[in-house]
Amino acid sequence: xxxxxxxxxxxxxxxxxxxxxxxxxxxxxxxxxxxxxxxxxxxxxxxxxxxxxxxxxxxxxxxxxxxxxxxxxxxxxxxxx
Numbered sequence: 001x002x003x004x005x006x007x008x009x010x011x012x013x014x015x016x017x018x019x020x021x022x023x024x025x026x027x028x029x030x031x032x033x034x035x036x037x038x039x040x041x042x043x044x045x046x047x048x049x050x051x052x053x054x055x056x057x058x059x060x061x062x063x064x065x066x067x068x069x070x071x072x073x074x075x076x077x078x079x080x081x
Contacts (some may be wrong), residue, residue, distance in 0.1 A: 023077075030074040037066035 011018050021027070040063045047055040 026073065026077075030070060033066050033069050033073075037063060037070065040066065 008018075008020060040059050044056065044059045044063070047059060
């Protein structure tokens with residue numbers, strides 16, 4: 001059961017409607033892709049100022065792929081308010 005099992009039991013005693021996160025792996029993949037996306041957003045203006053066009057083109061492609069991935073794997077799966 002481990003330490004997390006005992007923590008889950010304590011939470012369940014306080015809130016019986018509590019449900020553990022079943023999408024942890026998907027969430028961690030989204031975090032990693034989001035880190036790449038954020039790093040690209042930070043690096044893009046630097047390469048624009050340096051006029052390093054090969055890197056600018058590569059970053060635009062990476063940013064587009066990350067945005068499309070996050071749109072379908074994260075944004076579309078958010079709970080509706």
